[in-house]
Amino acid sequence: xxxxxxxxxxxxxxxxxxxxxxxxxxxxxxxxxxxxxxxxxxxxxxxxxxxxxxxxxxxxxxxxxxxxxxxxxxxxxxxxxxxxxxxxxxxxxxxxxxxxxxxxxxxxxxxxxxxxxxxxxxxxxxxxxxxxxxxxxxxxxxxxxxxxxxxxxxxxxxxxxxxxxxxxxxxxxxxxxxxxxxxxxxxxxxxxxxxxxxxxxxxxxxxxxxxxxxxxxxxxxxxxxxxxxxxxxxxxxxxxxxxxxxxxxxxxxxxxxxxxxxxxxxxxxxxxxxxxxxxxxxxxxxxxxxxxxxxxxxxxxxxxxxxxxxxxxxxxxxxxxxxxxxxxxxxxxxxxxxxxxxxxxxxxxxxxxxxxxxxxxxxxxxxxxxxxxxxxxxxxxxxxxxxxxxxxxxxxxxxxxxxxxxxxxxxxxxxxxxxxxxxxxxxxxxxxxxxxxxxxxxxxxxxxxx
Amino acid sequence: xxxxxxxxxxxxxxxxxxxxxxxxxxxxxxxxxxxxxxxxxxxxxxxxxxxxxxxxxxxxxxxxxxxxxxxxxxxxxxxxxxxxxxxxxxxxxxxxxxxxxxxxxxxxxxxxxxxxxxxxxxxxxxxxxxxxxxxxxxxxxxxxxxxxxxxxxxxxxxxxxxxxxxxxxxxxxxxxxxxxxxxxxxxxxxxxxxxxxxxxxxxxxxxxxxxxxxxxxxxxxxxxxx
Numbered sequence: 001x002x003x004x005x006x007x008x009x010x011x012x013x014x015x016x017x018x019x020x021x022x023x024x025x026x027x028x029x030x031x032x033x034x035x036x037x038x039x040x041x042x043x044x045x046x047x048x049x050x051x052x053x054x055x056x057x058x059x060x061x062x063x064x065x066x067x068x069x070x071x072x073x074x075x076x077x078x079x080x081x082x083x084x085x086x087x088x089x090x091x092x093x094x095x096x097x098x099x100x101x102x103x104x105x106x107x108x109x110x111x112x113x114x115x116x117x118x119x120x121x122x123x124x125x126x127x128x129x130x131x132x133x134x135x136x137x138x139x140x141x142x143x144x145x146x147x148x149x150x151x152x153x154x155x156x157x158x159x160x161x162x163x164x165x166x167x168x169x170x171x172x173x174x175x176x177x178x179x180x181x182x183x184x185x186x187x188x189x190x191x192x193x194x195x196x197x198x199x200x201x202x203x204x205x206x207x208x209x210x211x212x213x214x215x216x217x218x219x220x221x222x223x224x225x226x227x228x229x230x231x232x233x234x235x236x237x238x239x240x241x242x243x244x245x246x247x248x249x250x251x252x253x254x255x256x257x258x259x260x261x262x263x264x265x266x267x268x269x270x271x272x273x274x275x276x277x278x279x280x281x282x283x284x285x286x287x288x289x290x291x292x293x294x295x296x297x298x299x300x301x302x303x304x305x306x307x308x309x310x311x312x313x314x315x316x317x318x319x320x321x322x323x324x325x326x327x328x329x330x331x332x333x334x335x336x337x338x339x340x341x342x343x344x345x346x347x348x349x350x351x352x353x354x355x356x357x358x359x360x361x362x363x364x365x366x367x368x369x370x371x372x373x374x375x376x377x378x379x380x381x382x383x384x385x386x387x388x389x390x391x392x393x394x395x396x397x398x399x400x401x402x403x404x405x406x407x408x409x410x411x412x413x414x415x416x417x418x419x420x421x422x423x424x425x426x427x428x429x430x431x432x433x434x435x436x437x438x439x440x441x442x443x444x445x446x447x448x449x450x
Numbered sequence: 451x452x453x454x455x456x457x458x459x460x461x462x463x464x465x466x467x468x469x470x471x472x473x474x475x476x477x478x479x480x481x482x483x484x485x486x487x488x489x490x491x492x493x494x495x496x497x498x499x500x501x502x503x504x505x506x507x508x509x510x511x512x513x514x515x516x517x518x519x520x521x522x523x524x525x526x527x528x529x530x531x532x533x534x535x536x537x538x539x540x541x542x543x544x545x546x547x548x549x550x551x552x553x554x555x556x557x558x559x560x561x562x563x564x565x566x567x568x569x570x571x572x573x574x575x576x577x578x579x580x581x582x583x584x585x586x587x588x589x590x591x592x593x594x595x596x597x598x599x600x601x602x603x604x605x606x607x608x609x610x611x612x613x614x615x616x617x618x619x620x621x622x623x624x625x626x627x628x629x630x631x632x633x634x635x636x637x638x639x640x641x642x643x644x645x646x647x648x649x650x651x652x653x654x655x656x657x658x659x660x661x662x663x664x665x666x667x668x669x670x671x672x673x674x675x676x
Binding site for chain 1: 538550552554604605606632633634635636637638639640641642645646648649668
């Protein structure tokens with residue numbers, strides 16, 4: 001696993017940069033080589049031309065003899081070309097080269113025994129009829145310079161490559177160390193300690209931002225787990241109570257019941273108690289399922305006004321029996337998108353709350369009206385109401401007010417209403433202004449095309 | 451009646467066999483969906499009780515397959531209480547009614563009777579008048595009279611009485627009334643059924659000689675003239 005860093009993103013990036021950098025150096029080297037080649041060749045041609053000009057001057061003034069002398073002087077001079085040839089009518093008369101074809105202009109003479117195994121670059125020209133001159137230099141010097149440049153470039157290339165690889169490895173190792181630390185922290189968290197967090201260096205780099213995002217996610221998960229644990233606890237606790245009561249009743253029945261009638265009566269209360277427990281289960285499962293959000297597929301257009309009118313008809317006898325009045329104050333046709341059965345349950349829960357938790361003589365009023373493009377359905381009563389500070393707790397699962405512990409119900413009515421409202425993207429709230437209790441459900445407007 | 455029960459849970463099936471047997475029904479029991487479909491194809495059963503989740507072939511596919519083959523044997527679908535959508539799917543697949551587990555025996559019996567009666571009646575066309583003893587309902591003119599005397603009913607009372615009359619002589623349970631009369635698919639905390647029934651009794655039975663609406667202890671209600 002020692003070359004593990006070769007697989008890291010840091011190393012890959014470093015390698016890529018090193019590659020691009022090295023290629024740039026190579027390209028630069030090639031460019032420099034071409035440029036210097038040109039420059040050096042130009043220089044040789046220039047030197048040669050200068051020499052020819054000097055010889056030409058001598059010849060013009062004093063003839064062939066003087067030209068020969070100048071050539072010999074130049075050959076002995078310190079700054080001059082390496083090769084000279086003064087040739088008259090095809091025969092060399094001065095210089096250090098054998099006779100050659102009389103070409104004029106810049107001439108490349110390949111390596112040959114005639115030039116002593118040197119490649120020569122030079123200039124050829126006629127001084128007069130039949131009098132030809134060539135001066136040139138060994139191109140070996142040129143190649144030496146080029147080789148030198150090449151060596152420097154290759155050295156640079158190697159150094160850059162080495163630095164890039166070493167730097168990449170270093171960056172990767174740091175990166176690896178940090179990702180390893182993150183992976184370890186994740187594993188520790190998976191082992192059960194949800195309070196652990198991924199280390200953050202505080203440098204605000206990508207890894208820090210990643211670590212922070214993971215930490216935020218962990219906080220959220222922790223919060224949800226706590227909620228879950230809380231709900232599970234509540235459920236276990238709340239179920240224990242009725243099951244314990246059931247058990248007590250059955251024990252008492254076993255001890256006390258003598259006649260078949262007494263047995264039957266005891267069994268009937270036991271069955272009723274069991275039904276109550278099953279009802280609690282059903283409500284909890286229903287909430288979980290609604291919160292799962294699967295039911296949106298069953299949405300249709302629902303007229304809230306008509307729905308509330310129907311609810312009033314259904315609950316009217318119940319309200320009357322409890323000594324309440326139930327009326328519908330305004331029910332303009334208001335179309336929303338929703339699941340009719342679930343909406344029925346939502347309003348049934350709100351109406352039943354009002355019926356069960358208020359004293360006889362209370363007026364319960366249903367209404368639907370539009371507010372800012374939203375459809376607001378309200379179930380209001382003029383009973384004693386609930387203190388504002390308790391409003392939020394009312395929506396909690398299995399929360400039951402002290403005063404209502406003796407009433408039928410399992411403390412899930414408003415939780416279920418909340419879950420149904422949220423499924424409909426509706427907002428459910430308890431109005432702070434009295435009198436009594438006013439629960440409002442605000443639905444977003446139905447889309448035109450739906 | 452011979453009933454085919456397709457249910458893989460041993461305890462539930464034992465309870466159902468016991469309850470139906472006590473009522474004098476003969477129960478064929480089958481624990482596997484594919485085998486259940488084969489047996490149902492024989493057409494020898496008055497009704498099928500089919501669980502949603504089955505090994506071999508699930509209940510929905512089983513019912514769908516039967517209906518596609520033209521088999522019209524009444525089917526009662528069993529679902530778990532977490533399956534909110536199961537009942538809709540069950541009815542769409544061709545089941546006649548559904549029952550959420552766990553259920554009480556009277557509920558099961560009432561539902562089985564209701565689905566078998568419903569299928570016997572189908573084909574006669576919709577009746578326009580319902581009659582039970584001296585109680586008569588005109589479904590076209592939406593009027594009710596008993597012994598020639600007109601009874602004024604509110605909309606909800608009319609729906610309730612109509613359902614009772616359509617099931618004359620049968621036991622209808624609280625849950626059946628909530629579902630079929632008011633479309634309420636949950637257990638309300640208040641006495642919706644009882645209070646409506648009390649109002650209806652006040653109009654239909656009070657002041658007349660014999661009671662037509664009977665309370666069936668531990669099960670529900672029954673409308674009958676005896």
